[in-house]
Amino acid sequence: MKRSDFIKNSGLLFGSSLLAPAVSQATVKEKDTKLGDPFRLDYGPHQGMFSASAGKNFLDEIKYMHDLGFRSIEDNGMPGRTVDEQRKVGELLAKLGMRMGVFVVPKGGNGANTLAAGKQEHIDIFLKGCRDSIEVAKRVNAKWITVVPGDYERRLPIGVQTANVIEGLKRGAELLEPHGITMVLEPLSDTPDLFLRFTDQAYEICKAVNSPSCKILYDAYHQQKNEGNLINFMDQCWSEIAYVQVGDNPGRKEPTTGEINYKNVFKWLHNKGYKGIVGMEHGMSKGGKEGEDALVKAYREVDNF
Structure with missing residues (x-):
């Protein structure tokens, strides 16, 4: 009518x-919200999301991401790139006015070396990863690095394991603080063997470490699987959340493909005054150029709150 x-x-x-x-x-x-305008929140794609349109060269893909309106990137494997490539990425991001999101601390905690065990050799591996990450961060101007404390050490009481994790992270924070780098602890849902799985658990640990260099990476995909009640848990633990990642559930694809109401989640983040990066830590529901177009359309939709 x-x-x-x-x-x-x-x-x-x-x-x-x-x-x-x-x-x-x-x-x-x-x-x-026309194509190419910056989004209301700062979403960060990763390499491969736009390779059908931009090609396989990471630098070309970053330029294309910028043309689409994105102002940040993520790259978990950045420490594995050559020093020359790291520098080129950092220089391009600076030129385009884009931010570098998280990358994963090398061997920063996994099933083979877990901070929960309290073993010195595991702590040494973690601290070396922190030192190496500082150098990488300088080249790409990164402010956040992802740490996963590793698996449970089930022969020890849970309180002792928690204390071991806290003590190990304190050592890492001491290295990172002078450089203005924050390790963000990511609770995961991949396996019940993982020590760190819940938001309140990460909150307790960060409060105990008591450092601006030790905060929470809140991945809504993992926490929808682990605990649900996303906005409420984020609100309760907000003072320790420094970084957000997303992916819809089930499937871990782009928003609008699963059960999470990302428009409401993003509206809440915006109203909360969140100025950090929202990492696009997920796959795509479709392949090729069609999938890339669907990805951008989905983010335009949920960003239109």
Whole structure:
């Protein structure tokens, strides 16, 4: 129905004064979300998400991401790239005004070396990973690095394991603080053997470490699987959350493909004043150029809150 017909048929002249600003706001919002404009939140894709359009070269793909409106990237495997490539990525990001998101600390805690065990050789491996990460971070101007404490050491009481993790992370924080780098602890859902799985658990550990260089990486995909109640848990633990990642569940694909209401989650983050990166830590529901277009469309949709 045409707007004029609606007003005429309803006979409510007052209604026209209410409808006018609503139409105006809708028009402005549509203009604000055209292709290429920056998003309201700072979403960070990773390599391969736009290779069908931009090619296999990471630098070309970063430029293409910028053209689409993205202002950050992630690259878990950045420490494995050559020093020359790291520097080129850092220089390009600076030129484009983009930010570097997280990369994973090399051997920063896994099933083979877990901080929960309290063994010196495991702590040494972790601290070496922190030192190596500092050098990588300098080249790409990274401010956040991902740490997973590793698996349970089931021969020890849970309180002792927690204390061991805290003590190990304190050592890492001492190395990172002078460089303004924050390790973000990521609770995961991949296996029940993982020591760190829940938001409140990560919150307790970060409070105990008591350092600006030890905070939480909140991955909504993992926490939807582990505990649900996303907004409530984020709100309760907000003071220790420094970084956010997303992926829909089930499937770990882009928003709108699963059960998580990401428009509401992103609206909450925006209203909370979150200025950090929202890492796109997920796969894609479709391949090729079609999948890339669907990915951008999905993020435009959930960013339009």
